[in-house]
Amino acid sequence: MLAYIIRRLFLIIPTLFGIMVINFIIVQSAPGGPVEQMIARIKGTAIEATARIGGGSASETRTQQTGPAGGDSKALGGSSKYRGARGLDPDLIADIEKLYGFDKPAHERFFQMIGNYATFDFGDSFFRDRSVIDLILDKMPVSISLGIWTTLFVYLISIPLGIAKAVRDGTAFDIWSSGFIIIGYAIPSFLFAILLIVLFAGGSYWDVFPLRGLVSENWESLSWPARITDYFWHLALPVLSMVIGGFAGLTMLSKNSFLEEINKQYVLTARAKGLSERQVLYGHVFRNAMLIVIAGFPSAFVGILFTSSLLTEVIFSLDGLGLLGFEAAIGRDYPVLFGTLYIYTLIGLLLKLVSDLTYVLIDPRIDFESREV
Numbered sequence: 001m002l003a004y005i006i007r008r009l010f011l012i013i014p015t016l017f018g019i020m021v022i023n024f025i026i027v028q029s030a031p032g033g034p035v036e037q038m039i040a041r042i043k044g045t046a047i048e049a050t051a052r053i054g055g056g057s058a059s060e061t062r063t064q065q066t067g068p069a070g071g072d073s074k075a076l077g078g079s080s081k082y083r084g085a086r087g088l089d090p091d092l093i094a095d096i097e098k099l100y101g102f103d104k105p106a107h108e109r110f111f112q113m114i115g116n117y118a119t120f121d122f123g124d125s126f127f128r129d130r131s132v133i134d135l136i137l138d139k140m141p142v143s144i145s146l147g148i149w150t151t152l153f154v155y156l157i158s159i160p161l162g163i164a165k166a167v168r169d170g171t172a173f174d175i176w177s178s179g180f181i182i183i184g185y186a187i188p189s190f191l192f193a194i195l196l197i198v199l200f201a202g203g204s205y206w207d208v209f210p211l212r213g214l215v216s217e218n219w220e221s222l223s224w225p226a227r228i229t230d231y232f233w234h235l236a237l238p239v240l241s242m243v244i245g246g247f248a249g250l251t252m253l254s255k256n257s258f259l260e261e262i263n264k265q266y267v268l269t270a271r272a273k274g275l276s277e278r279q280v281l282y283g284h285v286f287r288n289a290m291l292i293v294i295a296g297f298p299s300a301f302v303g304i305l306f307t308s309s310l311l312t313e314v315i316f317s318l319d320g321l322g323l324l325g326f327e328a329a330i331g332r333d334y335p336v337l338f339g340t341l342y343i344y345t346l347i348g349l350l351l352k353l354v355s356d357l358t359y360v361l362i363d364p365r366i367d368f369e370s371r372e373v
Contacts, residue, residue, distance in 0.1 A: 001360065005353070012349045017114070019345050020338070024110050027337065034100045034126050034332045039093070100126060100334075113338060122339035127331060132339040135324060142214050142320030145235060146309045150242040151300055158247045159293065162254020163281070169259060181248045189245030190311040196237045197315070209237050212317040238316045242309070250293065250300075257289040294358065302348045 097103045104112075116123065122132035165174050201211045210216070216230050261267065262285060270280045310322035321340065328336035359366050 001357075005357075008353045008356070012346070012353075015349060016342070016345055020114060020117075020342065021110070023341055024106075024113075024338070027334070028106055030332075032332055033102070034334060035093075035096050035102055037127075037332050038096050038100075042092075117339070117342050122342070123335040125328075125336050126333045128333070128336070132335050135336060136321065136340060136343065139319060139321045139324045142313065142318045143309055143322060145214060145231075146238060146242065146312065146318070146320065149235060149239045150246060151297070153239065153243045154246045154250055154300075155297065157243065158250035159254050159290070161247075162251045162293075163258055163286075165251070165255040166258035166262065167281070169255075181251055184244050185248035187244070189241050190315060192244050193237070193241035193312055193315045196241055201237060210234050214318060238312050238318060241315075242312055254289070254293055257292060258285060261285045261289040291359065297355070297358070302344075302351050 094103070101109055101112075120133070122136075124131050125135060128135060161177065165177055168174050196209075197211065199205050200208045210233065214231070214234055215227070216222075216234070219227055219230055222230060258281075267280060267285060270284050271277075275283070309318075309320060310326055312318070313320045313323045324336065325340045325344075327333070328340065
């Protein structure tokens with residue numbers, strides 16, 4: 001097993017490198033990079049300031065600055081490769097390129113970035129005046145809280161419910177619970193989040209739960225029992241909205257896994273030996289049926305942590321990693337964008353290895369040493 005783990009750890013390096021290369025090419029080819037973003041800010045600020053001083057409209061000031069279409073001189077950036085750079089001093093554009101590292105070829109910037117990331121040096125944000133690692137650590141508590149509690153409650157609900165449905169397959173309980181599961185699966189989590197706000201967060205009915213932040217403003221002054229209560233009070237609605245959208249698929253997976261195992265020969269043999277139904281289910285069936293369910297916990301956690309919380313964070317005003325990555329992509333904040341991508345990918349690959357090792361812990365018959373990576 002140790003040799004397998006070492007091989008998998010070494011395999012992470014080219015996999016991570018390939019993912020970063022593909023995303024770097026895609027992001028670099030998209031219009032509206034950080035240089036264009038800064039040019040737009042500079043021109044927008046200059047236009048608004050001139051309009052206020054001169055009393056003219058922004059459109060009139062823009063015409064005065066740039067002149068008729070196509071009339072800018074090359075000395076004022078008329079031949080610049082950046083959209084919107086007309087009317088700006090080429091030296092200023094060169095300074096902006098140097099500021100963001102765009103005075104170097106793309107391949108040189110990429111390998112410099114990868115070299116820094118190998119030592120976990122993610123640099124500083126282009127537009128937030130903070131280091132990338134500080135931003136990630138600042139947003140981490142929100143995403144970790146949503147990911148851990150959502151995954152935990154999804155598994156605590158889905159596995160017992162799936163087992164109960166498998167044991168009572170075809171009964172009224174199975175039919176009615178399937179109806180509720182289908183409804184929960186059909187309603188997107190963000191719509192359910194809005195419904196919870198309308199009902200319980202002062203929307204139209206009861207004002208029971210808070211609508212902003214992970215904790216209250218006076219959290220530091222509270223006692224520890226009050227802090228814990230306040231923390232879960234703020235998390236109640238966001239976690240509930242995510243659990244509703246996430247437990248349906250896992251419940252049906254648990255049910256189908258149990259049904260498949262219950263009909264196998266070894267279960268009939270165990271029953272013939274006089275074992276109770278509880279001994280058969282939890283002594284023989286559970287380990288085999290839960291193999292695929294429990295071993296998928298690490299990947300399920302990563303999915304909830306990094307992909308499913310963006311809309312929830314926006315709706316409940318929670319400033320987490322999902323919102324940070326989205327704003328970085330929209331604002332072309334490349335250090336934040338690639339830094340978070342690197343960390344997400346690395347964590348995902350490591351947890352994939354943990355998932356494989358979990359298979360071995362649940363079922364020792366599985367041997368990864370006997371196969372090629």
